[in-house]
Amino acid sequence: MEIAFNLPDNIIIILSSCLVWCVIAYLAYRIYQKQTDKPKIWKIAVIIIIGLFSFSINWQIATVLVKISILPLGVWALYIFFKWTNRNWQAYRRFAWLGFWANFIFLVSTLLAIPIHHAVYPKDExxxxxxxxxxxxxxxxxxxxxxxxxxxxxxxxxxxxxxxxxxxxxxxxxxxxxxxxxxxxxxxxxxxxxxxxxxxxxxxxxxxxxxxxxxxxxxxxxxxxxxxxxxxxxxxxxxxx
Incomplete structure (x- = not known):
């Protein structure tokens, strides 16, 4: 899921995006702590980023364009790669799905940011x-x-x-x-x-x-x-x- 504001220097969106990445990092840390087989940190980051890729549909809300994730293309690609190379898919599976579900965390943060932005910057003043x-x-x-x-x-x-x-x-x-x-x-x-x-x-x-x-x-x-x-x-x- 991709988020595109007509005006990219929106401080509210920047702050909400930073908050979302902190949430993702925390969830990844929780998953990491519970696993017996612990992957390398840089590999986890790569897996999460790849997991973000998905087939999406566009949705216009006021001046904000959001893309709602439908199909987890990144997760599927990672699954095929791990099976093809006989790697340990179970050690990375939850991180890949975290990347996909992170799209919806971004979506929620964007929906919350819209009324906050309008309250901080009234468009009728x-x-x-x-x-x-x-x-x-x-x-x-x-x-x-x-x-x-x-x-x-x-x-x-x-x-x-x-x-x-x-x-x-x-x-x-x-x-x-x-x-x-x-x-x-x-x-x-x-x-x-x-x-x-x-x-x-x-x-x-x-x-x-x-x-x-x-x-x-x-x-x-x-x-x-x-x-x-x-x-x-x-x-x-x-x-x-």
Missing amino acids: AVTYMSRIENSSLVPIHPSAVEDGVLDKENLEKQLQTMTQERIDSEKWYQDTYLNSSEINESDERFPYQLVGTSAAWGSAIHPVIFVENDGKGILITTAENQLYFRFHASIIEGVD
């Missing part, structure tokens, strides 16, 4: 995507942007915790931007600035792209998973009310 703004600045990305527009960092920091999330009305935005303009060339981009230099919460594995609204009172946060729209009470662009 802007501070998750903009945890550090010390080096932030505005970059005009459309001709309708004010050329000398400067980010008001102090104002942004004050409002970061109080900004409210609103629904993204794509159809209305499109009509306001294009259909309601007298000429298509005169249309103003709703989000003519990009906010750069910010950092998401450490360990969240989130890499957002943030756009600022033309009135400086709204931001559109785009990630690999979704889009979120937040509004400020006051503009975060100096000189724009």
Whole structure:
């Protein structure tokens, strides 16, 4: 069973994986202690790793892809190899099966990590995507942007915790931007600035792209998973009310 997060630097998954390997090591130690014929440690490690290989089916949970193990291909391969070479299969059999069942330990840890990750890094709060703004600045990305527009960092920091999330009305935005303009060339981009230099919460594995609204009172946060729209009470662009 394989686990693949869309964002690989997820600290919650890293910690849960380390915990799972500690559990596997403990179980292997218990098996080792109970056996009369004790294999070498490095051979046990190799057997467990080979035992992990299996035929799996994919299962998508939110943004997490897990592969549920069905057939113990690694165990079967080891069994054939040991029988073919007349080696002592009984001394390694339980370690091979430990490798296969470890897939399900990883699966359980992943299912537990999902709600923990959402609790530690709430996806409906802007501070998750903009945890550090010390080096932030505005970059005009459309001709309708004010050329000398400067980010008001102090104002942004004050409002970061109080900004409210609103629904993204794509159809209305499109009509306001294009259909309601007298000429298509005169249309103003709703989000003519990009906010750069910010950092998401450490360990969240989130890499957002943030756009600022033309009135400086709204931001559109785009990630690999979704889009979120937040509004400020006051503009975060100096000189724009």
